[in-house]
Amino acid sequence: MKVKNPSLLIVAGLVILLAAFSRIVLFPYNFSPILAMCIFFGAIVADKKMAFAMPLLAMLLSDIIFEAVHRGDGFWGWGQLLDYGIFAMITVFAFSLKKINLPTVLGFTIGGSLLFFLLSNSVFFFVDNTIYHLYANSFQGYLNCLEAGLPFIKNSLTADISYSAMFFGTYYLLNKYAFSKLTA
Numbered sequence: 001m002k003v004k005n006p007s008l009l010i011v012a013g014l015v016i017l018l019a020a021f022s023r024i025v026l027f028p029y030n031f032s033p034i035l036a037m038c039i040f041f042g043a044i045v046a047d048k049k050m051a052f053a054m055p056l057l058a059m060l061l062s063d064i065i066f067e068a069v070h071r072g073d074g075f076w077g078w079g080q081l082l083d084y085g086i087f088a089m090i091t092v093f094a095f096s097l098k099k100i101n102l103p104t105v106l107g108f109t110i111g112g113s114l115l116f117f118l119l120s121n122s123v124f125f126f127v128d129n130t131i132y133h134l135y136a137n138s139f140q141g142y143l144n145c146l147e148a149g150l151p152f153i154k155n156s157l158t159a160d161i162s163y164s165a166m167f168f169g170t171y172y173l174l175n176k177y178a179f180s181k182l183t184a
Contacts, residue, residue: 019058036163042094
């Protein structure tokens with residue numbers, strides 16, 4: 001593989017490591033950078049393979065570490081694979097984020113966070129509930145499953161907004177101050 005700018009690979013590797021580390025350190029508080037990475041890289045990175053790879057590699061690395069150190073379940077079943085798919089779908093969703101400003105980034109972040117909440121809890125009910133049998137197989141059981149997930153949405157939404165602000169803010173500042181001086 002020929003890389004035009006090797007420093008980009010180093011930065012990508014550091015972002016993946018920091019995101020995985022952050023997810024592990026802040027477990028089980030549901031304060032993870034993964035969804036914000038999906039939004040950011042989906043919107044910013046021209047190479048769509050890289051846009052998918054960054055958040056999914058951070059997720060995979062942290063899942064491997066969870067499994068290795070027994071801090072949490074690293075690999076817990078089909079529902080987890082579907083969560084990876086949801087993150088990929090949110091990355092695709094972010095491909096349409098063309099105008100990068102506070103309202104659109106905030107809208108995409110909140111939308112992505114709510115979409116992840118709805119889909120991941122639906123996955124739990126329809127896939128993992130067959131294993132754990134926590135909810136009745138009825139519409140009321142589904143509503144109970146969604147309700148049980150509500151306490152987690154506050155931290156998720158806070159994390160998603162915070163990390164999006166950090167990623168997009170850093171990107172803005174680097175473009176405005178660091179990269180503009182390189183081209184001047």
